[in-house]
Amino acid sequence: MALLDPKDWLSLHGDPAEAVEPATGEVLATLMLAAPTDVTDAAATAAAAQRDWARRPYPERAAVLRRAGDLLQQHAAEIGEWIVREAGSVRGKAEFELRTAAEECYEAAALAHRPLGQVLPSGAPRLSYTTRVPAGVVGVIAPFNVPLILAVRSVAPALALGNAVVLKPDPRTAVCGGHVLAAVFAEAGLPEGLLHVLPGGADVGRSLVADPRVRVVSFTGSTAAGRSVGALAAQHLKRAHLELGGNSAFLVLEDADLDAAMSTAAWASFFHQGQVCMTAGRHLVHASRYEEYVARLAAKADALTVGDPFRAQVHLGPVIDRGQLGKIDALVRESAAAGVRIAAGGTHHGLFYRPTVLADADPDATGPGSVGASPAYCEEVFGPVAPVRAFRTLDEAVALANESSYGLALGVVTRDAARALELADRIPTGLLHINDQTVNDEPVAAFGGLADSGTGSRFGGEANLDAFTETRWTTVRATPAAYPF
Template sequence: MPLLDPARWRLLHGGEAAAVEPATGEALGTFTLAAPSDVEEAALTAARAQRAWATAPYSERAAVLRRAGDLIRRHEPEIGEWIVRESGSIRGKADFEIRTASEECYEAAALAHRPLGQVLPSTAPRLSYTSRIPAGVVGVITPFNAPLVLAARSVAPALALGNAVVLKPDPRTAVCGGHALAAVFAEAGLPEGLLRVLPGGAETGRALVEDPRVRVVSFTGSTRAGRAVGELAARHLKRAHLELGGNSAFVVLEDADLDAAMSTAAWASFFHQGQVCMTAGRHLVHSSRYDEYVERLAAKADSLTVGDPYREQVHLGPVIDRGHLDRIDELVRGSAAAGVRIAAGGRYRDLFYRPTVLADAGPGSVGASPAYGREVFGPVAPVRAFDTLDEAVALAGDSGYGLALGIVTRDTARALDLADRVPAGLVHINDQTVNDEPIAPFGGLGDSGTGSRFGGEANLDAFTETRWTTVRATPAAYPF
């Protein structure tokens, strides 16, 4: 029996929209968008349902999360097809999302029975302790690029810890990034009202952040949108966990094994058409290896197949829509006009952008080499040479972003020293920048986020409040 019921996608009041396949432009189905009134109703219902859920035995919450993880795997063919067709993912990337989303549910189930707090020493004759309590209603806002994973990594732990969730997925991936997850949790036995899916635009997101019943906001998306969410949340005195963009450095030292590194380098910039916040946006290569590196990365890019991931065996699928493609191409053309050499790619057909290598990309000003200084969010690998380790450190750290850092070398001690000198939330030595695991804390610094973390124990801080309680045997006496 199919998991997804299109009739349940048409219960909102913000107007009709289509789920579009980027590879063909075909409408895969229709759904309704959320209006601000839907946010108010969903948050009110969630707040009411959350009270009983917070007092439910931890074993009950954990069981729902485990069943949800099992059901994601059980419905893999149906969910996977939606990820491939609606988000333009290749099959391997869809498999990764399904596997990781199910693991997010299993890890969240374990959170339900974590210790609730600590017993504290006190100078007074009393019991003093802390306890973690659910935040209440959590608003989750997610992007199009890894829709199932980026929803599950907040929805699952928030529910496991006794919260209710209102999820606003990007309308371009409303089914695989929202309705699929809601259907899974409904089948897993999650009580009604605890998870509502409200696809919509900026107005819907604003209403979600502003609603007084929503106490915590989990946002994943661009730095520009994240600033707006953070400012609005601060105005309403609520926490916002912001996981934003990146322009991550991939540093190749002079002793690197280029035979081993080339697959790593290509994956770092071209995986899912470069539409990943952790994508390597700057390849920094020692000058003694630079020419060979550019030549080999360009050959690798030229060898990759770009096409319809649902109907063909390809390495890269389409980018999400025409506006996004035009922005990618504008950055590439602007860099070429500034003197950067297009060593591979720089071409497209429909929404299929060829993997692109830009040689001689300099830091300079953003305007002089825009594909180097900005987050491209496309399959573009700018390459820059350096001469000394100090220069590599300076170049790697010369960015407002601070998400991921990749380093390739045979000398791991040297790599660790370099990593200590570059601000980044994630560091991968002899690996590329696009890495994620449910048990690992994930998040960036600077323009990449507020330093908040998702994953593992970090979810306890993200989705609970800490309460201090004291208990005396008799009422305390004071001077008056």
Template sequence: MGFLDGEKWHGRVFTGSWVPAEGGESTVTEPATGDELGRIGGATAGDVTRSAARAAEAQREWAATPFHERAAVLRRAGDLWSRHADELRDWLVRESGSIPGKADFELHVAAQECYEASALPSHSLGELLPSEAPRLSMARRVPAGVVGVISPFNAPLILSIRSVAPALALGNAVVLKPDPRTAVCGGVALARVFEEAGLPAGLLHVLPGGADVGQALIEDPHVRIISFTGSTAAGRAVGELAGRHLKRAHLELGGNSALIVLDDADIEQTTSAAAWGSFFHQGQICMTTGRHLVHESLYDDYVARLAETASHLPVGNPATDQVALGPIIDAAQRDKIHRLVTASVEAGAGLVTGGEYDGLFYRPTVLAAAASSVPAYDEEVFGPVAPVARFGSVDEVAALAADSEYGLSLGILTRDVNKGLALADRIPTGIAHINDQTVNDEAHAPFGGVRASGTGSRFGGAAANVEAFTETRWVTVRGDVAGYPF
């Protein structure tokens, strides 16, 4: 019997134990083949109500648990990702369409998220304050209570665990709503890991479902914080609803990240990095390089080299073949990608390579002569598409890169590091990499975007996680009861 044995979760949701789903079942589908991998339980708004109430009750005891015991649970969870890596890797490959290397990266980050979170319970959670009165005054960080986590399909394990692990470590309970398309990797896997790690029952709930379940999670009075990762359009709705209920919402949203290639860049190194930035995991990453801004002196060579690289990248079933790109998650996403590519060509972009698909396998695509009138340049494609535009001066490229509603990641390739840093300062993004492409992630580093890409760095590192998943309380202590003139 495997770690993720389907008999345990078939048609069920996790509320501290595996219980029948009130919302019926949905098929877990392998996008590369269309095969059924299992049947996951679907949650309802009623499930959310029951889980949130139970989570709130369990959280009080968990918050009072000695810090070293909470830390030990997170350390054991970290070890379990490695112990069961072979089985978990297979699920990431088959359910989410990841190539094995991307699956290994997710497992590595998942373990690191737990190890980093295990240090939070012993982290300093407050500060002493001066006071005008004869008393001890302090600002103390306390658990928020119940945290609602809504995670997407594209990196289902990372984008769930990066909220779940620190929230639990800091004394909260969590209700997790993974995307139903990747509910095993983004939900069942976490439930099983924390079961085995000894997390007390009732502190983690996994409720796959649709928008109605997400709405119920945001509206439930027991849930005090919402951690959402997804599209900008959905994030606006989440933020609006959370604001109506006076809840903090941490929003990590879309992107259309620029990779800037300055005139002194090494052309061979740039195209390798550029291909990775646009085509890794079929471009289904919020940090994907969505705009290639290349100095005019390198432009023609860059386009030709990038297209040559793209044309030779193998696309296919990552579970059976040695491929660089796997399948798009579903037909709706594939069709959106193709509509943007087709509309971009109609708007004047040159289709250098790609623009074709077979089933859910979309060829890596390079579009030349991209500009602000080209849809694939203006919008987040979320697919393996690389629009390339030219520029003539540093001032021009600074303006081009900043001319976007998004502000997530930025890459600048140059031999002059100081020049790259100075340029990055002119472009508002939450992340910037000099001499690297735009797709990077480390568990201890702050992660988040600005503008339409989200509400800033709310993930990664002690400072961001403590800020995200605790509340600040002012506490004073006096030796005797204060006297007043009444």
């Protein structure tokens, strides 16, 4: 029996929209987008439902989360097809999303029975302790690229901890990033009114952040949009957890095993067409290995297949839409015009962009392997593009890695893990992976970036307790206290 019913996607009051398959342009379904009035109604309903939900015994909340995880696995074929077709994901990536989304639900279920506070010492004759209480209504704004995971990683722990949720998925992935979760949690027994899915545009996002009943906002998206979300949340004196963009460095030291590193390097820049915030946007390679590295990575890129992931077994699918394609291609063309060599790729057919390797000197730079001034090196491309630049000393590698205003992930490849740890201490990032690439995520691990990659807030594991609860200090005396009044 199918989990999803398209009739459920027609009840909102914004403009009509279509779920489109980027690989073919085929319309997969018709749905309605939300209007700001839908946010007002949803937030009011959620606030009313949340009070009863927070009072439910923790085993009851945990059971709903466990059933949701089971349902994601039971309906994997149906949901996976939507992830492949609506988000342009290859099948392996869709399977990863489903597996991780289920794990997010199971990990969230465990949150429901975590210790809620601490007993504190007190200088007065009283019991003093802290407790964590639900924040209330949590607003979640999720992007198109890994739509199911980047929604459920906030939705599941927020619900488990006694909150209600209003979720705004990207309209381009409204089904696999939104309506799927509504159906899963309804089937899992979540009481009505606790989860609202409102795909919509920026006006809906602004209404969600500004609504007084929404006390915490969890946003994943671009740094530019995150700045706007953070500023609006600050105006309304509410917490905003901002997980933003990146231009992560992938450092390859002179002792690296390039035979082993090539798969890692390619995955770092080409996984899901490079449409991942953790993607390696800067491959920094020791000068003694630079030419070999560029040649090998270019050969690897040329060997990867690009095509329709629903109808063929391919390594890369389409980018999400023509706007994203235009941005990727413009950055590559501008870099080539500045003197950067396109060692592989740099072409596209429709929305299918070939994995691209950029190398060689910029006219305004000196030394082999310097692509520092090229737009594709300096900016977050959000496409399958791997700029490669050489360094000669570890001090230079640190300086290059720290040039970026982002601080999300860092990968270091070397035979000397101790040296990698010492090196990484000089490069501020939220995530560090030694002898691995930058695109990593697990439900039990705290995830988030620094600087332009976010506010330092974290999702995952114990960090979810801080993200979706408030701390209350309580004292209890046997008799009323006496004061000198």
